[in-house]
Amino acid sequence: MEENQIITLPRIGEKAPEFQAVTTQGSINFPADYKGNWVILFSHPADFTPVCTSEFMTFATLEPKFEKANCKLVGLSVDGLYSHIAWLRTIKEKIQYKGMKDVEVNFPLIEDITMEVAKKYGMIQPGESNTKAVRAVFFIDPKGIIRAMIYYPLTTGRNMDEILRLIDALQTTDKHGVATPANWRPGDQVIVPPPKTVEAAAERAQMPGIECTDWYFAKRDLPK
Ligand code: BEZ
Secondary structure: EEEEEEEOOOOOOEEEEOEEEEEEEEEEEEOOOOOOEEEEEEEEOOOOOOHHHHHHHHHHHHHHHHOOOOOEEEEEOOOOOOOHHHHHHHHHHHEEEOOOOOOOOOOOOOEEEOOOHHHOOOOOOOOOOOOOOOOEEEEOOOEEEEEEEEOOOOOOOOOOEEEEEEEHHHHHHHHOEEEOOOOOOOOEEEEEEEOHHHHHHHHHHHOOOOEEEEEEEEEEOOOO
């Protein structure tokens, strides 16, 4: 890829681009195979590299938390299948990090030597690298719609707490029709969307359970 070539990135609110791929857990048809589940589709720059290893160990250790949120993990790099298998075996047999050891990665890791998928998802960003995917994270909902994305450079490992928090925030928005403020955590108050008319603003100021600081700034608790 040329350094200044224009690349297209999938956008929030659009359907996740479709692809078929070979993974460490067999072939997948994406996103159709994940209908009804949330999915985190994420890329890493290369197998057998330390930051990526720390991320895989952490994702695999947190997988039960993602499962609890009805969310599947799917990894991708532009390495081949046998590299993936050998790297994941090394992680299980040899690597210890922050109290984690014997870590088995059971979620699928896509082989993408042709970069077909990585290019579809804007994971190859030539200013950063022509030959490796950046650390992209796509949040895809049960209908196959991209709801959020985060891109990190090669050198920075992801914050897994933020990834879990964002899944929680998106699900809270869907369930309760609310927004979530800065640094929101589960259990915090949520934002009631601003009213659309002057009458609605006046009515809302009187509603029990809503803390209305100004006509456009109202918060409430969620039911326990
Ligand atoms: C790493 O995972 O350690 C890494 C990969 C590519 C560039 C820099 C660091």
